[in-house]
Amino acid sequence: MVTVSRRGWFTTLLKGIGAGMVLGGGGSMRESAPQAEAAEATGPLTVRVTRPFDAETPVREFTSWLTSNERFFVRSHFGPPPAEAIQPEAWRLSVKGLVKESLSFTLKDLQQFEPVSLTAVLQCSGNGRAHHRPKVPGVQWERGAVGNAQWTGVRLRDVLQQAGVKPQGVHVQFQGADRPALATVPLFTRSIPLAKALHPDTLLAYEMNGRPLPLLHGAPLRVITPGWMAESCMKWLTEITVRVDETPGYYMQQAYRIPETAVRLSSGLPGSAMVPVEQMPVKSLIAAPAEGDTVRIGPVTIQGVAWAGEAPVVKVEVSCDDGKTWEQARLLGEGQPYAWRQWQFVWNARTPGPTAILCRATDAQGQEQPATSPWNPGGFLWNGWDRLTVTVEA
Amino acid sequence: MRWLQRGSGVVLALLLVALVGWTVITAAQEEDRAAIEPATARKAATLVLARCAVCHTTDLIAQQRLPQDRWTVTVEKMVHWGAELSPEEAAVVIQYLTARNHPGAPDQLPSIEAELATMEPARAQSAASDGPLTGIAARGAALFAHNCQACHGEGAVGGAGPKLARNAVLKNEGAFWETVLHGRGPMPAWGAVLNRQEIADIHAWLTTR
Numbered sequence: 075m076v077t078v079s080r081r082g083w084f085t086t087l088l089k090g091i092g093a094g095m096v097l098g099g100g101g102s103m104r105e106s107a108p109q110a111e112a113a114e115a116t117g118p119l120t121v122r123v124t125r126p127f128d129a130e131t132p133v134r135e136f137t138s139w140l141t142s143n144e145r146f147f148v149r150s151h152f153g154p155p156p157a158e159a160i161q162p163e164a165w166r167l168s169v170k171g172l173v174k175e176s177l178s179f180t181l182k183d184l185q186q187f188e189p190v191s192l193t194a195v196l197q198c199s200g201n202g203r204a205h206h207r208p209k210v211p212g213v214q215w216e217r218g219a220v221g222n223a224q225w226t227g228v229r230l231r232d233v234l235q236q237a238g239v240k241p242q243g244v245h246v247q248f249q250g251a252d253r254p255a256l257a258t259v260p261l262f263t264r265s266i267p268l269a270k271a272l273h274p275d276t277l278l279a280y281e282m283n284g285r286p287l288p289l290l291h292g293a294p295l296r297v298i299t300p301g302w303m304a305e306s307c308m309k310w311l312t313e314i315t316v317r318v319d320e321t322p323g324y325y326m327q328q329a330y331r332i333p334e335t336a337v338r339l340s341s342g343l344p345g346s347a348m349v350p351v352e353q354m355p356v357k358s359l360i361a362a363p364a365e366g367d368t369v370r371i372g373p374v375t376i377q378g379v380a381w382a383g384e385a386p387v388v389k390v391e392v393s394c395d396d397g398k399t400w401e402q403a404r405l406l407g408e409g410q411p412y413a414w415r416q417w418q419f420v421w422n423a424r425t426p427g428p429t430a431i432l433c434r435a436t437d438a439q440g441q442e443q444p445a446t447s448p449w450n451p452g453g454f455l456w457n458g459w460d461r462l463t464v465t466v467e468a
Numbered sequence: 469m470r471w472l473q474r475g476s477g478v479v480l481a482l483l484l485v486a487l488v489g490w491t492v493i494t495a496a497q498e499e500d501r502a503a504i505e506p507a508t509a510r511k512a513a514t515l516v517l518a519r520c521a522v523c524h525t526t527d528l529i530a531q532q533r534l535p536q537d538r539w540t541v542t543v544e545k546m547v548h549w550g551a552e553l554s555p556e557e558a559a560v561v562i563q564y565l566t567a568r569n570h571p572g573a574p575d576q577l578p579s580i581e582a583e584l585a586t587m588e589p590a591r592a593q594s595a596a597s598d599g600p601l602t603g604i605a606a607r608g609a610a611l612f613a614h615n616c617q618a619c620h621g622e623g624a625v626g627g628a629g630p631k632l633a634r635n636a637v638l639k640n641e642g643a644f645w646e647t648v649l650h651g652r653g654p655m656p657a658w659g660a661v662l663n664r665q666e667i668a669d670i671h672a673w674l675t676t677r
Contacts, residue, residue: 124525209571211542214531255523258550 119145122213126153127290130201130218136361136379139407139416140193141221143282148290149198149219151262151325155251155310160294167278167295171247171315174238181280181294187228190277194300194412195222195381196307199330199351202447202456210453217359217460222379222414225298227279231272234316239268243316246271248297248308264330265321266299266306270352275300275412278311300412301384303351303455305330326350332450353383356443357457358390358417358435365462374421376403378460381414382437389436392419396430397445397459403433423466434459504567506587511660512564513584518656519552520561522618526580529565533573536566552614601668608673611666615658624677629655633677644671 119129130147158164162181170176201219203212234246247265254261270276277298280287287293292309299306305325320326331348358380363369376394380387386409391400403419421431434443446458504512516526534542539562547553553561568577578586612624621627637644648667651657658667 121527122531123528126524128528208535209533211532211534211538213528256550259523260549 119148120216120218122215126150128213130215131221133217133359133361134364135218136359137377139222140283141223143223143285143288143291146196146221146223146282146291147198147219149213149304150252150290150309152252152254152259154289155253157289159251159312160289160310162294165251165294165312167312167314169233169237169314169316171317172240172243173234173316174240177233177237179233184228184233184278184295185280187232189226190229190275191224191226191281192275192277192298192300192412193222193224193410194298195220195354195414196298196304197221197354197357199303199305199454200452202458203453205456205458206447206449206453208449210449210451212453220359222381223283224281225277225279226281226284227277227295227298229274230276230278230297230314231274233278233314234271237316239316242318244268245317245320247313247315247317247321248306248311249313249315250292250296250308250310251312252310260324262308262325263321263323264305264308264326265317266302268316270299270302270306301382302353303330305351320350329452330454332452332454335448351452351454354381355447355455355457356380356382356385356387356435356437356441358387358433358443359460360431360433360462363431363462363464366464368465368467369423371423371426371466371468374423376419376421376431376433377417378403378433379414379416380405380433380435382435382439382441384411385437385439385441386411387415387435388438390415390417390419391434391436392421393432394421394423394429397432400434426466426468428463428465430461430463432459432461504563507660508560509564509567510584510587512560513580513587514656514658514660515553515557515561516564516580517584518615518658518661519557519618520546522551523549530569530577530580532565532569533571534565534569535571536562539565539569552618554614601664603665603668603670603672605669605672605676607666608669608671611662611670612673615662616670619655624674632674635674638671638675641671 118132120132121127121129123129128149131141131145135141135145165181167179167181167184168176169179198215198219200212201215202217203210204214204216230246244267245265246268247263249261249263252262266276277300278295279292279298280295282288282291287296292307292311295311296309297307297311330351332351334347334349358378360376360378362377363374376392378390380390387405390403390405392403393400401419403417406416406418409415417433436442443457443459447456516529520526520529532539532542543551543553543558543562543565547558568583577583612620613622616624616629616632619627619629620632621629624632626632632638637647645667647655648662648670649657649659662670
């Protein structure tokens with residue numbers, strides 16, 4: 075069991091009360107430094123939870139190819155760890171469990187491995203939870219718990235090979251330095267199957283968009299499992315443990331699981347076996363115009379982004395009459411594995427009045443974005459057609 | 469004390485709140501929606517601030533729209549993880565959250581903090597109202613651990629809230645009761661959660677620290 079130092083405990087508590095009780099009338103408690111930094115560094119995010127800080131990116135930001143570090147959505151279960159825990163002098167990454175040799179790395183040690191950069195979408199599994207009916211408990215994310223960034227780091231495979239995975243080792247467990255306010259809350263511990271861990275594109279990333287990984291995004295090191303949902307992308311990584319089985323505990327065995335049937339986009343009703351959330355389903359978003367905008371009669375440029383887990387997006391369609399007719403949008407640039415694809419559609423708006431604009435994408439495996447996603451008790455993997463309303467003005 | 473000067477006005481306001489609250493609820497007879505008395509609502513909102521906001525802010529709670537069974541499961545999970553609620557207190561919190569944050573509730577609701585600020589104190593009590601009380605330190609220890617320790621630390625040595633052991637406020641009974649009954653800044657008001665005897669017991673225990 076991990077115990078939390080009294081000091082860390084109170085600091086976390088203080089953060090919470092400082093931020094959460096502002097309305098109480100400004101007592102003697104102040105926001106702690108990391109919290110204040112978070113507020114400054116994140117610009118115009120839509121805050122869902124003040125502490126631990128959870129915030130989403132306004133979709134208008136998705137008119138750009140890369141999502142900036144400052145505007146990137148933020149999600150964690152317990153907030154960032156205390157600064158001492160991740161200072162370069164103190165921070166170590168340990169690799170242990172079913173390995174021939176347990177290892178411990180400083181960040182400098184890790185940077186001796188071959189550096190790799192790739193651009194990948196990172197998305198919270200709960201993105202779009204607010205659209206599920208009946209409503210589901212959890213952070214009520216709408217559209218923006220997703221972003222596209224360039225990640226630089228080393229291959230997890232290279233690190234595991236140095237330690238030497240024993241034949242019995244088939245799951246790779248990650249633990250970060252973040253801790254809950256009370257030690258009675260389960261730690262956020264996750265594992266991925268060895269095959270994904272050994273995939274040459276699975277990274278231990280120390281840079282985001284060419285800059286050192288920011289505190290809110292997992293400094294100094296986080297996992298990136300391209301094509302998979304973000305709960306596998308452990309932030310503030312400190313321990314890698316090779317195991318014979320999937321990690322036990324709440325955040326692996328209960329949370330982040332969906333009925334097996336929902337994965338295959340059929341009924342999605344509970345009763346079937348629950349399996350871990352892994353790949354991202356195909357999805358697209360409209361970045362412009364924005365919900366509620368007024369557009370002029372004539373040509374209107376509609377733009378957005380589309381992505382899928384491990385298969386490229388091959389088609390994006392747009393409807394400007396509430397889903398009655400669909401037309402194909404133009405995919406921009408070159409497709410890159412794991413990154414999102416920008417798209418554009420020029421709509422000739424002719425009829426004044428309000429209208430709904432929708433978009434849907436299809437991936438190379440033939441998976442098409444559904445009108446609404448299969449309901450599941452955790453409210454995960456929403457990928458229903460994106461939809462907004464604009465008013466055409468003469 | 470501020471409180472006493474408001475005597476009968478409070479009773480009237482309470483009646484009005486109760487009446488209005490009741491009519492609104494009957495009009496909106498939602499399946500999951502149970503009527504809740506203002507005094508219970510006040511107690512529950514205080515509990516949410518004092519016991520739930522320990523690990524996360526109340527915005528995570530206020531954004532949910534859930535039926536009673538899911539609120540029950542959620543609150544039970546929180547208790548299992550360390551939220552300090554007795555079964556009776558948990559029942560009050562579930563009742564309040566089901567009444568306020570049911571699936572048919574409006575998208576925009578005031579924060580729980582803002583709502584609590586507009587609620588009238590639930591019952592008239594003050595240090596002076598019915599003569600002196602003798603606190604029993606032995607009972608106060610458990611009451612402190614349950615209600616105050618998360619913020620004031622084990623042994624009242626301080627934490628997110630100030631150190632209370634050997635704090636001068638213990639000798640200034642007026643200030644002590646005023647703060648505990650009505651709250652101050654981030655310090656919750658306890659008037660709707662603890663009775664006078666319980667507060668006196670906590671006071672007695674604190675003076676032994």
